[in-house]
């Protein structure tokens with residue numbers, strides 16, 4: 044028997060090799076259905092992890108950040124499964140969860156359009172409805188590589204061969220016919236992914252390197268309840284209406300041109316006037332409150348940045364003025380820099 048400390052410091056005894064999933068089930072079926080991952084002694088773990096010694100276990104649901112990550116990562120596998128069913132030639136790259144949702148990168152002949160995304164969503168719905176159980180298994184490094192070569196997933200072979208060097212077993216997750224090389228953690232089945240939406244499709248390079256193959260990245264979001272998805276969509280629509288980039292252009296506050304840079308706004312008269320008024324307001328307020336203004340130069344000798352540490356760490360990102368031929372009245376240092 045082992046002692047497991049649960050929520051609120053309650054210690055319970057369980058048989059050795061019990062898993063967090065089984066613990067959740069022993070507490071209630073409702074919790075088992077909602078649980079997404081577990082913290083075992085503070086480390087995020089899969090629900091299938093066997094507990095072999097006394098430990099502290101926290102069961103994570105969609106309400107916890109780590110639980111959400113497992114939920115979204117599981118949805119990315121459902122997306123990949125749907126894509127493989129509809130486009131068997133598609134090659135799988137990576138499919139992580141992100142701050143808000145998930146994505147999966149596919150190597151496909153033709154990037155997906157909005158109609159393809161609808162088809163994929165429909166297939167994902169079928170998968171969720173079937174409630175397939177998700178299982179985890181491990182293979183020895185060479186067996187893992189052989190397997191991935193056999194199922195012709197070159198990107199996965201590349202990823203696995205990097206892990207293979209360590210000599211440790213490589214983990215996979217399986218849901219029906221779909222198997223993915225994956226460190227996890229994952230939900231116990233696809234069933235809890237009740238509401239989802241594929242939100243966007245963009246190009247992305249394998250490993251973020253423009254020398255590599257261009258892939259098709261499909262973004263999505265998912266929730267355990269339909270109402271949560273509706274809320275999310277409304278929030279996004281509202282945020283889009285208030286998008287400063289869109290509003291600022293419509294109100295003629297600023298514009299951009301390609302030869303200056305898309306991230307570098309040119310303030311138009313109305314925008315410049317707003318800045319001017321704000322600046323005056325702030326300056327007046329500061330003066331009223333007894334603040335005194337000083338002005339420092341925009342540039343400084345490199346000495347300053349050597350003291351601050353910028354010189355050693357951020358030199359590539361600094362604008363450095365270097366006098367190649369010194370005039371007679373040579374400035375005492377020939378390097379000036381702006382961070």
Ligand SMILES: [Zn+2]
Pocket residue numbers: 116120138223224225226227
């Ligand atoms: Zn995965």
